[in-house]
Amino acid sequence: METALTKLAGVRHPVVQTGMGWVAGPRLVSAVANAGGLGILASATMTFDELRTAIEEVRERTGSPFGVNLRADAVDAGERVRLLISAGVRVASFALAPSQELIGTLKDAGVVVIPSVGAVRHAEKVAGWGADAVMVQGGEGGGHTGQVATTVLLPSVVDAVDIPVIAAGGFFDGRGLAAALSYGAAGVGMGTRFLLTKESTVPQAVKEAYLASGLTGTVVTTRVDGMPHRVLRTELVTSLESAGPLRGLLRAVRNAARFRSLTRLSWAAMAREGLAMRRNHKLTWSQLVMAANTPMLLREGLVNGNTAAGVLASGQVAGALRDLPTCEELISGIVREAGEIIEHLPR
Incomplete structure (x- = not known):
């Protein structure tokens, strides 16, 4: 199924696996x-050396194009961009808008920027x-999300820009791909659907918790990191929602220390990234400290399999x-089902 996305990224199908932290590693990406x-590899939870190793592992597992998701406000964003260029990575994706300079550097080297x-x-x-x-x-969609439904946001963006648009948030089968294409999108991006695959490294018990959830089994909360975050409705999330501000702040400080130890970032580097996050998202100081919750709470659930103490985006x-x-x-x-639907639409 050829679209503007497949031609741009050099892939066979207009289906994107999004860069989920702690989930989108070499095994899933190469599959x-x-x-x-x-x-798309998720690099925000990786050190620079871990990212380099992960790219090398994907290269060993596949000869097909893949991407890397970067944090535009990371203190070593420039260094990571240079790594992608030298490694010949096809696509660079960003959760936050990259600067015009970063976009230019990547495009000049032939890297597709999404x-x-x-x-x-x-x-x-x-x-x-x-x-x-x-x-x-x-x-x-899961993780950090907005208030506007895909069915309203997608056509609005398609009408506003003249570059390919990939639709994400609510897609999981061929019906969704056919619908996205009919809206004018060039493909679909999926996170939760790829988290729930055999190649996903998420522990089996966590996968079963996802599969057991209902259509109302998620909640958008600001108590994880101060920003709207769609997660599974678990006992921990309920506890965070009911906890007082002081208790949440103390938890965040502890998690900030744990994340610093894990990533080997200096306190100065974390402070610089935090200030950039505060400026870009207009966070209060309290919300900024709470943002340190996210990496460790997600890791506890998605890596360690602790559904009682972790957060599950x-x-x-x-x-x-x-x-x-x-x-x-x-x-x-997905591609077969979408093709059949499109073929049998009334003309």
């Missing part, structure tokens, strides 16, 4: 690439700066999923 989709956006104005800004495409996530589609296919089964099934 997606081998199945013809665009797999920022993720949650508003029309953000899409217009990065398109004006030279981004090759944008991924648009509606409010149904999730899109609403978790309530519609009941199986764990391989990436090959998932992608081929």
Whole structure:
């Protein structure tokens, strides 16, 4: 199924596996690439050396194109961009809008730049700066999310920019891909659906918790890191929602120390990243400290399998999923179903 996305990224199918922290590692990314989709490594939770090793491992596992998700406000963002260029990575994606300079550096080296956006104005800004495409996530999506549903946000962005648009938030099967294409998108991005595959390294007990959730099994909370965050509704999340501000602040400080130890970032480097986050998101100081919760709480659930003490980012589609296919089964099934739907639409 050829679209503007497949031609741009050099993949066979217009299906993107998003860069989920602690989830999108070499095994999942290479499985997606081998199945013809665009797999994206999540680097925000990796040190620079870990990212370099992960890219090398993906290279060993597949000869197909793949991408790397970067934090534009990371203190070593420039160094990571140079790594992608030297390693010949095909796509650079960003959760936050990269600067015009970063976009230019990547494009000059032949790297495709695809920022993720949650508003029309953000899409217009990065398109004006030279981004090759944008991924648009509606409010149904997991992790940090907005209030506008994909069915409203997607066509608004398609109308506003003249670059390929990838639809994310609420997609999990061929019906969704066919719908996205009919809206004018060039493909779909999926996170939760790929988290629930056989190649995903998320512990089995955690996968079962996702599969057991219902359509109302997620909640958007600001008590994880101060920003709207869609997660599974667990006992921990309920506890965070009911906890007083002082208790939440103390928890965040402890998690900040744990994350610093794990990533070997200096306190000065964390402070610089924090100040950039505060400036970009207009966070209060309290919210900024709370933002340190995210990496460690997600790691506790998605890596250590502790559903009682961890946070599980999730899109609403978790309530519609009941199986764990391989990436090959998932992608081929989505593309086949979408093709059949489009072929049989009334003309």
